[in-house]
Amino acid sequence: MLSLNAILIIILCLLVFISGVLAYIAFNRKAKEAEKPAPASQASSGFREMLADDIVKFSIVGLIFVSVVVLGVGIFGASNSDAVENSQYVFAALLPLFATWVGTVLAYYFSKQNFEAASKATESLVKLSGQKLRAVPIEEAMIPIDKIVGTVEAPNGDLKEVPIQKVAEAFEDKLPGGRPISRVVILTPGKACVGVLHRGLWSEMRAIDLPSNVTVNFKNDPKNKDKLEKVHDLASESRAPETFGAFITGYVAFARAGGTLADAKMHMENKDGCQDVIVTATGKSTEPVVGWVTNVEIGKALEA
Numbered sequence: 001m002l003s004l005n006a007i008l009i010i011i012l013c014l015l016v017f018i019s020g021v022l023a024y025i026a027f028n029r030k031a032k033e034a035e036k037p038a039p040a041s042q043a044s045s046g047f048r049e050m051l052a053d054d055i056v057k058f059s060i061v062g063l064i065f066v067s068v069v070v071l072g073v074g075i076f077g078a079s080n081s082d083a084v085e086n087s088q089y090v091f092a093a094l095l096p097l098f099a100t101w102v103g104t105v106l107a108y109y110f111s112k113q114n115f116e117a118a119s120k121a122t123e124s125l126v127k128l129s130g131q132k133l134r135a136v137p138i139e140e141a142m143i144p145i146d147k148i149v150g151t152v153e154a155p156n157g158d159l160k161e162v163p164i165q166k167v168a169e170a171f172e173d174k175l176p177g178g179r180p181i182s183r184v185v186i187l188t189p190g191k192a193c194v195g196v197l198h199r200g201l202w203s204e205m206r207a208i209d210l211p212s213n214v215t216v217n218f219k220n221d222p223k224n225k226d227k228l229e230k231v232h233d234l235a236s237e238s239r240a241p242e243t244f245g246a247f248i249t250g251y252v253a254f255a256r257a258g259g260t261l262a263d264a265k266m267h268m269e270n271k272d273g274c275q276d277v278i279v280t281a282t283g284k285s286t287e288p289v290v291g292w293v294t295n296v297e298i299g300k301a302l303e304a
Contacts, residue, residue, distance in 0.1 A: 130262055132301060132302060133260060133261040133262035133265055133298070133301060133302070134260050134261075134262040135260070136260060136261040136262075136301050137258075137259075137260060137261075138255060138257065138258070138259045138260055138261055138263060138264055138279055138291070138293065139257065139258075139279075139290075139291065141261045141264075141293060141297045141298075141300075141301055142264075142279050142290075142291030142292055142293045142297065143291055143292045143293070143294075143297070144290070144291050145191065145288075145289045145290060145291060145292070148185055148289075148292055149173050149174070149175055149176075149181055150170045150171070150173045150181040150183065150184045150185065151170065151184065151185045151186070151187055152166045152167055152170050152184055152185075152186050152187070153166075153186075153187055153188070153189060154186050154187065154188055154194045155189070156188075156189075157188035157189070157190075157192070157194060159186060159194050159195060159228055159232065159245055159248060159249060160227060160228055160229035160232045160245070161227055161228075161229070162186060162227060162228045163224070163225070163226075163227055164216065164217065164218055164224060164226045164227060164228060164230075165217075165219070165220055165221060165222065165224040165225075165226075167184060167197065167202065167228070168218060168219060168220035168224075169220045170184045171184060171199060171202060172220060180199075181199075182198065182199045183196050183197065183198050183199065183276070183294070184196070184197045184202075185289075185292060186248070187289065190288060191288040191289055192280075192285065192286055192287060192288055192289065193252060193254075193278040193285065193289050194248075194249060195248035195249035195250075195251075195252055196248065196251070196252050196276045197248050198275075201236065201244065201247060201248070204236060204237065204238060204244075205218070205231050205244055206218045208231070208234060208236075208237065210234075214230060216230045216231060228244075228245070231244050232244060232245035233245060251271060251273050251274045251275070251276070252271075252274065252276050252277075252278055252285075253267035253268050253270065253271050253274050253276070253277045253278070254267065254277065254278050254279075254280060254283050254284065254285050255267045255277050255278075255279050255280075255283050255293070256279070256280065256281065256282050256283035257279055257280065257281055257282075257290050257291075261293070261297075261298060261301050264277040264279070264293045264298065265298050268293075268295065268298070275294060275295040276292065276293075276294055276295075277292070277293040277294075278291075278292055278293075279291040279292065279293060
């Protein structure tokens with residue numbers, strides 16, 4: 001076992017070593033600040049990097065220094081067997097300590113570098129995306145009102161008055177390529193937009209458990225006289241507590257004509273869950289629709 005004197009010498013050496021490290025770091029920081037003053041954020045980052053570098057260097061030097069001192073004490077102040085035992089205690093005690101210091105610094109350094117690289121890549125991508133969208137006029141990317149496939153008129157502009165048979169009929173329409181439409185745009189008689197009904201929500205309407213006193217005919221049958229009022233105020237299971245009516249009308253954004261696709265994206269992102277932007281003359285919801293931009297058009301512009 002280590003003698004009391006040996007333990008005291010070890011403690012003294014550690015205290016001297018740590019004091020020297022702290023004094024060196026403080027002196028080095030002041031010298032660098034005096035040479036070239038930097039903004040607070042840069043100064044903080046520079047100090048952290050200097051601290052990490054110093055910890056690694058002094059961990060290595062300290063490991064050698066303390067080990068030599070302790071082994072010297074063991075060799076010159078104890079028997080040969082004690083010297084071997086002392087060396088084992090020294091390395092068993094010091095190696096985990098310095099290894100932890102160095103490991104922490106390396107983990108911080110590399111994680112910091114990776115984070116900075118990922119942040120720069122993301123920032124570059126966002127800037128590039130924004131530049132792409134700002135270069136595309138909204139009229140160039142939108143679907144003009146006369147090209148929209150799948151529209152339904154809401155009598156008196158009231159969503160509740162929309163005939164379910166008309167919605168079912170609209171969802172049977174095909175795009176020019178033969179693919180079924182995925183959304184139906186609901187318009188007032190004056191061609192202002194009331195809302196957009198997605199096929200997923202339509203399917204949920206048809207599958208919902210209705211109250212026992214309510215029956216709804218969702219078929220495309222000329223004899224079908226049911227209206228959306230029957231499901232308008234029912235809660236959507238996938239979007240509870242939102243009602244079907246609130247979702248159809250509340251997740252549409254509006255943008256003015258003459259803007260860019262970046263403007264449409266901004267309006268879309270300002271409404272959580274929004275995937276449709278209706279273009280009008282000045283961006284007011286009460287104006288006739290000029291065109292329609294979906295998340296699909298924005299995605300295509302970004303991939304181009």
